Amino acid sequence: MARVTFISVLLLTLVSLGLAMVRTPNYAADIKRAQQLQGSSKNKRNSVPAGYVAAPYYPTPPGGWVSNWTAAYAKAQKVVANMTLAEKVNLTTGVGEDMGRCVGNTGSALRFGIPNLCLQDSALGVADTDNVTAFPAGITVGATWSKALAYARGLALGAEARGKGVNIQLGPVVGPMGRKPRGGRNWEGFGADPVLQAWGGAETVKGIQANGVIATIKHFIGNEQEAYRMDIIPHGLMQAISSNIDDRTLHELYSWPFAEAIRAGVGAVMMSYNDVNGSASSQNSMMINGILKDEFGFQGIVMCDWLAQISGVGSALAGLDMAMPGDGDIPFFGLAYWAYELSTSVLNGTVPLSRLNDMVTRIVATISRVPLVLTSTHSKTLRRGMLTRDYQWYQLGQDQDYPPPNFSANTANPTGLCYPAAVFSPTCVTNEYVNVQADHFKVARNISREAITLLKNINNTLPLSTSAVLKIFGSDAENNPAGPNACSERACDTGVLGMGWGTGTANYPYLDAPIDAIKRKAANVTYYSSDSFPSGLTATASDIAIVFVNSDSGENQDTVEGNDGDRSASGLYTWHGGDALVEAAAAKYATVIVVIHTVGPILVENWIDLPSVKAVVFAHLPGQEAGDSLTDILFGDYSPSGHLPYSIPVAESDYPSSVSLVGFEFFQVQDTFSEGLYIDYRYLNKHSIAPRFAFGHGLSYTTFSRTSATITAVTPLSSTPPTRASTGSTPVYSTAIPPASEVAWPAGFNAISRYLYPYLDDPQSISSSGTFNYPTGYQTTPQPDPPAGGDQGGNPALWDVMFTLSVNVTNTGKFAGKDVVMVFVQYPSDNPWDTPIIQLRAFEKTDTLAAGEGEVVTLQITRKDLSIWDVVSQNWIIPVSSTAPFLFWIGDSSANLTLACESLSGKCSDGRALPVVAPKSG
Numbered sequence: 001m002a003r004v005t006f007i008s009v010l011l012l013t014l015v016s017l018g019l020a021m022v023r024t025p026n027y028a029a030d031i032k033r034a035q036q037l038q039g040s041s042k043n044k045r046n047s048v049p050a051g052y053v054a055a056p057y058y059p060t061p062p063g064g065w066v067s068n069w070t071a072a073y074a075k076a077q078k079v080v081a082n083m084t085l086a087e088k089v090n091l092t093t094g095v096g097e098d099m100g101r102c103v104g105n106t107g108s109a110l111r112f113g114i115p116n117l118c119l120q121d122s123a124l125g126v127a128d129t130d131n132v133t134a135f136p137a138g139i140t141v142g143a144t145w146s147k148a149l150a151y152a153r154g155l156a157l158g159a160e161a162r163g164k165g166v167n168i169q170l171g172p173v174v175g176p177m178g179r180k181p182r183g184g185r186n187w188e189g190f191g192a193d194p195v196l197q198a199w200g201g202a203e204t205v206k207g208i209q210a211n212g213v214i215a216t217i218k219h220f221i222g223n224e225q226e227a228y229r230m231d232i233i234p235h236g237l238m239q240a241i242s243s244n245i246d247d248r249t250l251h252e253l254y255s256w257p258f259a260e261a262i263r264a265g266v267g268a269v270m271m272s273y274n275d276v277n278g279s280a281s282s283q284n285s286m287m288i289n290g291i292l293k294d295e296f297g298f299q300g301i302v303m304c305d306w307l308a309q310i311s312g313v314g315s316a317l318a319g320l321d322m323a324m325p326g327d328g329d330i331p332f333f334g335l336a337y338w339a340y341e342l343s344t345s346v347l348n349g350t351v352p353l354s355r356l357n358d359m360v361t362r363i364v365a366t367i368s369r370v371p372l373v374l375t376s377t378h379s380k381t382l383r384r385g386m387l388t389r390d391y392q393w394y395q396l397g398q399d400q401d402y403p404p405p406n407f408s409a410n411t412a413n414p415t416g417l418c419y420p421a422a423v424f425s426p427t428c429v430t431n432e433y434v435n436v437q438a439d440h441f442k443v444a445r446n447i448s449r450e451a452i453t454l455l456k457n458i459n460n461t462l463p464l465s466t467s468a469v470l471k472i473f474g475s476d477a478e479n480n481p482a483g484p485n486a487c488s489e490r491a492c493d494t495g496v497l498g499m500g501w502g503t504g505t506a507n508y509p510y511l512d513a514p515i516d517a518i519k520r521k522a523a524n525v526t527y528y529s530s531d532s533f534p535s536g537l538t539a540t541a542s543d544i545a546i547v548f549v550n551s552d553s554g555e556n557q558d559t560v561e562g563n564d565g566d567r568s569a570s571g572l573y574t575w576h577g578g579d580a581l582v583e584a585a586a587a588k589y590a591t592v593i594v595v596i597h598t599v600g601p602i603l604v605e606n607w608i609d610l611p612s613v614k615a616v617v618f619a620h621l622p623g624q625e626a627g628d629s630l631t632d633i634l635f636g637d638y639s640p641s642g643h644l645p646y647s648i649p650v651a652e653s654d655y656p657s658s659v660s661l662v663g664f665e666f667f668q669v670q671d672t673f674s675e676g677l678y679i680d681y682r683y684l685n686k687h688s689i690a691p692r693f694a695f696g697h698g699l700s701y702t703t704f705s706r707t708s709a710t711i712t713a714v715t716p717l718s719s720t721p722p723t724r725a726s727t728g729s730t731p732v733y734s735t736a737i738p739p740a741s742e743v744a745w746p747a748g749f750n751a752i753s754r755y756l757y758p759y760l761d762d763p764q765s766i767s768s769s770g771t772f773n774y775p776t777g778y779q780t781t782p783q784p785d786p787p788a789g790g791d792q793g794g795n796p797a798l799w800d801v802m803f804t805l806s807v808n809v810t811n812t813g814k815f816a817g818k819d820v821v822m823v824f825v826q827y828p829s830d831n832p833w834d835t836p837i838i839q840l841r842a843f844e845k846t847d848t849l850a851a852g853e854g855e856v857v858t859l860q861i862t863r864k865d866l867s868i869w870d871v872v873s874q875n876w877i878i879p880v881s882s883t884a885p886f887l888f889w890i891g892d893s894s895a896n897l898t899l900a901c902e903s904l905s906g907k908c909s910d911g912r913a914l915p916v917v918a919p920k921s922g
């Protein structure tokens with residue numbers, strides 16, 4: 001949820017001032033309300049187009065059966081078995097929007113050393129605070145095609161999060177995937193391909209979690225457009241957009257990177273705002289219970305996106321483990337779907353105690369305990385018995401020396417309100433200004449540099465000489481005159497674009513603007529700080545014009561220059577008349593270099609073929625290191641090695657209309673993924689539509705040869721994977737409903753108004769009489785083991801290596817540089833399933849190769865890489881053929897694949913005709 005503005009906080013506070021100085025809940029009314037809201041009316045959603053089904057999937061598979069979580073679960077079980085109902089509920093529910101230092105804050109269980117846990121954005125840095133690094137965005141990491149850099153960034157991100165006391169970092173993002181080129185948040189993820197996204201996500205998770213910080217892979221699933229993403233309150237008025245995704249597409253595209261992140265051990269998953277197939281993601285039993293927890297064997301915490309919870313019992317039964325930020329429909333009123341309501345629904349038997357125990361065991365197993373220093377803040381709101389020092393080790397090891405938060409997401413001041421949303425709040429230390437940047441600028445700069453993608457370079461225009469006469473145009477070259485953080489959550493496009501807008505941002509400690517870096521490097525530089533081409537310029541033949549343009553997007557809570565998150569107004573064109581600026585410069589100067597900072601693909605047809613447009617550089621979203629990383633490339637200190645993480649089409653209409661933004665419909669907007677597997681290059685290839693630049697395209701200052709490819713069969717092909725092992729045992733607890741006294745207000749408790757507590761005024765009055773209208777299909781008998789499951793991420797046999805490929809890469813040019821080797825698979829010609837012609841399945845980036853130097857690159861192809869999701873058997877099937885081979889195409893983009901290896905003959909050759917259309921350039 002958007003950070004709510006001060007004014008709205010104030011208004012809500014004033015409106016509700018008279019309602020409750022200290023909240024005294026009327027639990028009879030609360031129960032009635034809960035039953036109304038949690039019952040059938042809230043679970044009934046609008047109908048979706050035929051064929052798209054959110055089938056019910058109950059009960060929630062409990063966690064604890066995956067072998068490398070066994071120790072954590074065993075220790076968590078000992079703790080959870082001794083918790084009171086209040087302590088358990090506390091851990092599941094946020095304490096309310098703006099009720100703690102972080103964007104999300106759980107309740108605590110201090111008797112066990114578990115403090116309020118701090119959940120904090122973002123995927124590119126610690127958001128809403130100071131003294132952090134503003135790393136390049138996910139899309140920039142994707143453009144490096146470097147697994148090592150993805151990991152290095154994750155490691156640095158996690159170190160900063162830990163240094164600030166963040167327990168759960170709200171990133172990385174692998175959904176959206178970039179299905180819609182205009183989608184607002186594509187830039188937070190790694191590119192328009194499941195395999196590229198998967199590597200970006202999984203390596204980032206590993207890096208973050210190496211610090212003991214829990215990573216959150218988000219948003220599950222189908223968050224492909226920003227407009228209409230949330231329910232409009234009251235919910236009957238308008239439901240969140242429904243992403244209607246068929247089962248095969250869900251498996252082969254959108255859930256692929258989530259499965260890989262789960263396999264990498266990610267500790268948390270955030271559900272998306274949108275519905276999936278007509279059922280809200282926060283309570284979509286098929287997505288949470290079925291896909292995440294059963295098939296993908298996810299053992300960690302499933303949380304909802306901010307204020308996306310729309311029912312209490314429904315979401316609990318569908319598998320949600322943590323409600324964020326805790327509030328019900330409307331924040332700041334002290335009302336919740338869980339907290340005291342969850343206590344009620346467990347006491348009255350509606351939510352099985354086993355489900356609550358599973359939520360809490362997942363949380364405790366994942367987070368571990370933080371050695372806590374009690375502050376006055378803590379002791380006022382959280383005192384519950386004695387703090388023990390009996391630390392134990394859990395999955396992420398946060399029991400050892402983990403710092404509490406030392407910043408506030410609500411204010412930059414050193415002191416401020418402890419609970420900004422409370423009617424009356426004491427004052428606290430809010431910021432200790434801990435500097436966590438270390439030398440992370442280096443990894444940030446490495447990524448920004450390695451992402452830079454050279455699309456066009458006629459006559460070796462680049463690299464430039466430092467003595468060239470340079471005329472620089474466009475406000476995207478300079479800093480926002482009001483400062484790089486002048487706009488909250490970067491919701492403006494003023495100056496160089498280092499990141500999109502929304503909660504996926506961080507404050508810049510500085511923003512090294514390109515013009516400053518160019519001036520540091522080159523002797524003869526004139527800058528025209530305008531997006532209009534100046535009149536009256538005279539150009540000489542040797543002048544070189546560099547034109548900076550950009551294209552921005554972000555999250556739906558802010559509209560920037562008419563764009564409501566998605567690029568709804570600008571389309572895929574550059575902002576601020578960027579195209580006209582390029583054209584004007586091209587009319588004047590013989591040599592024009594275009595530098596583009598962008599959230600995603602843009603259309604370049606207006607100027608790409610102009611004779612004086614000699615070089616085009618995509619610098620993506622470089623974060624704080626926009627300057628030196630660019631000049632490192634422009635002036636030839638490094639050869640570019642970035643490759644496009646998406647295709648650049650000739651026209652937006654080259655894509656199917658189903659990937660356009662969808663507009664208003666009464667009650668609920670339907671977004672039906674009718675193009676199925678055919679997004680980006682998959683669609684263009686199928687319809688023989690030439691892109692302008694192919695997916696993966698990227699030039700270098702040097703040249704590489706790729707020769708002597710080999711293929712080795714490792715595991716014999718079988719159409720179905722070996723049968724998975726059965727699900728193992730999970731913690732067993734007493735099923736007796738706990739004494740109501742466990743959720744009575746503790747004696748003398750000084751409640752903070754509107755803070756969300758697990759306590760009830762008269763818990764003894766709760767009885768199990770009365771009926772609850774359970775969701776359709778609700779059952780308590782466990783589902784049979786899904787055939788595709790068996791471990792974190794799915795059946796472990798899916799990662800069996802089927803083939804190993806190798807190729808010799810040699811730097812045949814004059815510059816040192818790095819090559820990227822990509823492998824695209826083509827299924828056997830007799831494959832009965834309709835399948836994209838080629839699909840990326842593996843890639844590796846070489847080390848820096850000096851001129852003449854070579855490297856043997858090896859790549860692995862797994863069972864999953866060769867499999868198709870069979871919706872009937874609910875399993876991954878390899879279309880094994882004795883006559884038609886799999887072809888493995890090797891090259892450096894989806895259109896430059898010069899080598900091919902065959903599965904059956906075991907032969908590799910070059911010069912084979914590629915079965916896809918050639919791009920217009922590159």
Ligand code: NOJ
Nearest residue numbers: 001103121170305306503
């Ligand atoms: C909403 C965004 O969708 C999510 O990505 C973010 O983590 C939360 N708000 C918290 O700010």
